[in-house]
Amino acid sequence: MSRGLTGIVLKGYGARDYTLTLLSKREIAPHFVRFRFASAQLFQEITWHPATWLRFWFPDPAGKRRELQRAYTLVAAYPEQGEFEIDVLLHEPPGPATLWFSQAQPGDTIASTFLGSRFRMPQPEPAGFLLIGDACSTPAINNLIVAAQPQTALEVYLESSSPHDAAIPIEAHPQLRLHRIARSSAGSLVAALESRDRSGWYAWGAGEAGTMKLLHKALKDTHGFAKEAIHVQSYWAENHKS
Ligand SMILES: Cc1cc2nc3c(=O)[nH]c(=O)nc-3n(C[C@H](O)[C@H](O)[C@H](O)COP(=O)(O)OP(=O)(O)OC[C@H]3O[C@@H](n4cnc5c(N)ncnc54)[C@H](O)[C@@H]3O)c2cc1C
Missing domain, CATH: 2.40.30.10 (Translation factors)
Known part of the structure; x- marks a missing residue:
């Protein structure tokens, strides 16, 4: 085969x-x-x-x-x-x-x-985690929520393409702020990210390839993240054919 x-x-x-x-x-x-x-x-x-x-x-x-x-x-x-x-x-x-x-x-x-699974939790613990994804990256986001220290700020943006997405369980964390964003285009998730001071934070994102490209650029250019404080990965591609 x-x-x-x-x-x-x-x-x-x-x-x-x-x-x-x-x-x-x-x-x-x-x-x-x-x-x-x-x-x-x-x-x-x-x-x-x-x-x-x-x-x-x-x-x-x-x-x-x-x-x-x-x-x-x-x-x-x-x-x-x-x-x-x-x-x-x-x-x-x-x-x-x-x-x-x-x-x-x-x-x-x-x-x-x-082969290729290289992400490790950043050490020392950052001041906060900005976690961005969609239904298929919820398993990884749940892992990161559980791994974050209780005092660490946690902001999660979840893009949704189906009304069922809200039924997917999200882990609890005392500092968690969860935003759910309906996907209307490749850029809708990135456009919904609130601009504020996230000095000392780490950004982790995974989702649709076109959206992740825009996200990586916006994290650097608009939201002030250094490249060492960003992990962004494409998890799937719109209209993908094998
Ligand atoms: C590192 C990594 C970890 C991942 N972990 C998970 C995980 O834990 N759970 C999980 O469910 N997925 C996960 N994914 C995503 C999963 O691998 C993809 O969604 C994969 O493309 C699904 O394959 P398929 O054969 O079903 O569809 P494909 O043959 O890839 O695509 C068929 C059609 O479905 C659409 N499609 C594919 N994926 C999605 C999606 N996620 N949402 C909406 N439409 C889609 C395509 O655009 C295409 O039109 C992960 C991906 C990566 C790279």
Whole structure:
């Protein structure tokens, strides 16, 4: 089964493959499902950090002899048991990942590769975290909320494309200020960011590729973040075709 150029590059970097077995699935919002997986080797070789992610290889829905890569965040890890959980947004139109997760049953297996998950919580703790994302980055944002110290200021901007998004649980934090922004264009989330003094803060963002490009520029040019205090990553692309 071919993994294309991506597969060749990952092998070149010595990335390790892991077979994952699905243990259980449960709906946590109408379009958002938690999947628990087991892997005998994964936690013998990697250490979990907030927002750690893994590359999954999905069968081609068109039936071609190839596997397609999509990434998911380990929202919870249980290293002693060799188990972890991911929260999956089931979106429309579905791609290979959404199709696989919609049909998956306990006992099913899927291949995965670990390489490229490099984010670490900034040390020392910043004065505040500005966390920006959408439904599919909620698992990582929830990890960051839990990891932040109780005295650290926390501002979260969540872009929403579906009325169901408000049902996705957000972790609690004593300093949390949550803003929900309806997506009307690639720039609507960035336009909604309030301008104020965020000296000593750290900005973390993940979401749609066009929006993340605008966000990175706005954080530097408009909101005064130094590049060392920014982590922005594209998690998906509007109208993406495999
Ligand atoms: C590091 C990283 C971590 C991630 N963690 C998670 C996670 O924990 N949970 C999670 O659900 N997703 C996560 N994602 C996002 C997920 O990998 C993408 O949404 C992926 O494209 C879904 O693949 P697909 O095969 O279902 O759809 P694709 O084949 O990629 O796309 C099919 C169609 O669906 C649209 N689409 C794709 N993704 C989305 C989306 N998120 N929202 C709305 N429309 C979309 C596309 O524009 C296209 O029209 C993560 C991505 C990265 C890079």
